Amino acid sequence: MKPKHCLVFFAFLCSQALATFKLQEHFQWNILDYEYPSEEARLQAILTGRFKPENNLPVGIEIWNDKMFISVPRWMEGVIPATLNYVPLNIPVKNPRLIPYPDWESNELGNCEKGLSTVYRIKADKCDRLWVLDTGTFGIENTTQNPCPYALNVFDLRTNQRLRRYELRPEDTNANTFIANIAVDLGDTCDDAFAYMSDELGYGLIAYSFRENKSWRFTHSYFLPDPLRGDYTIDKLNFQWGEEGIFGMSLTPPKADGFKLLYFSPLASHREFVVSTQTLRNSSKVGNSWNEFYALAERGPNSHTTSRVMDDKGLQFFNLIDQNAIGCWNSEKEYKAENHGIVDKDDEELIFPADVKVDRNENLWVISDRMSNFLLSSLNYNDINFRVMFAPIDVLVKDTVCECRPNDLSGLRIPHRFGQFPVQLYSPYPGKSLF
């Protein structure tokens, strides 16, 4: 098939695919519950108000072996029992109770040294470690208090021991800082690892070197929100989140030069940006790398996104919160709306798909949680509010524009208004020039 035909053909099929339901439901909850040491302890926590089920919203997931990790931010003081939890993936119930990870003690609010106060997104790496950023806070927006500093925690998933706790330096954050996302860049060895953390409201990108046990902070105008993109309508609820900057991030597989590309987008924006990890890994680049960040195209209307992930083949998946949908983009192609597909859309089951992750078996996992209803209105606890869904990636991209490969080179030139992106970096074939 010739490239041109390929695109047209799949664009047609893509619109057809919208009607099908590709993600399968794995878990579903009306309301969250926790596995206490005893039923008595659970009832006691509910009776004394230390656990208020209706204040618990799951926001982040990760999959490792037969565990699904689920984070619950402490948006209210004292009523969210544990912020980092897991459930066994193969448990034969649809609405399992959350089990604190690694244990109850490690989830103590305000215990800076040993506890976790609020965790948003989590990332497992190929060295069987779980990277967990603790904001050290409780509350939300103007009720936020920070008993502890931001701290990056790394757990050994095999032993359930904490390998490291690193407090961000005062210079890594500012008075507006709010960091909810983390990307992990693993090199050739387990020691050669970096974490990138996006400061959504303080507009920065913090890099942490595991080997050096050091962090540094980039600032860039591309981390700022687009003033024209601050309006949202989700599940008929209209609201403005105009100040939210750099948020979702995804890393490509290694390029020919050994480095990866970090794609990111501010939340109040429809635009994608990209930077090489060669820049981010180098602390001397702070302050003199403005031209090493590149602006790509806008995704098109209603394309706010908070979470994205890329698989080992360079397929990016991203949540489309205004569309109750999950989008895809094959990074072998130019970043533009025509090359984006929708792998699933559901106005009931995918209301606010808060997190997307890929497991080691090439399945895409999604959690939807009706976050905007929770924050701005309220949830009906007679309804199913939270869902975990998954599907094999090859099933999801079938018949979408993202499937069209591997020989479609039609879109590899990257035009944009802000400079010439080194296009050869996009080659999926190391060492082979495409032009």
Ligand SMILES: *[C@@H]1O[C@H](CO)[C@@H](O)[C@H](O)[C@H]1NC(C)=O
């Ligand atoms: C926080 O903001 C909300 C609305 O923006 C307001 O109603 C409330 O009084 C504020 N609370 C505090 C503690 O400032």
Ligand SMILES: *[C@@H]1O[C@H](CO)[C@@H](O)[C@H](O)[C@H]1NC(C)=O
């Ligand atoms: C990392 O650095 C922090 C201080 O910045 C220190 O408290 C901690 O012990 C260090 N950890 C390792 C493993 O070197």
Ligand SMILES: *[C@@H]1O[C@H](CO)[C@@H](O)[C@H](O)[C@H]1NC(C)=O
């Ligand atoms: C880091 O960046 C500085 C400044 O651009 C450059 O001189 C240096 O060679 C870079 N280091 C590495 C290891 O690439």
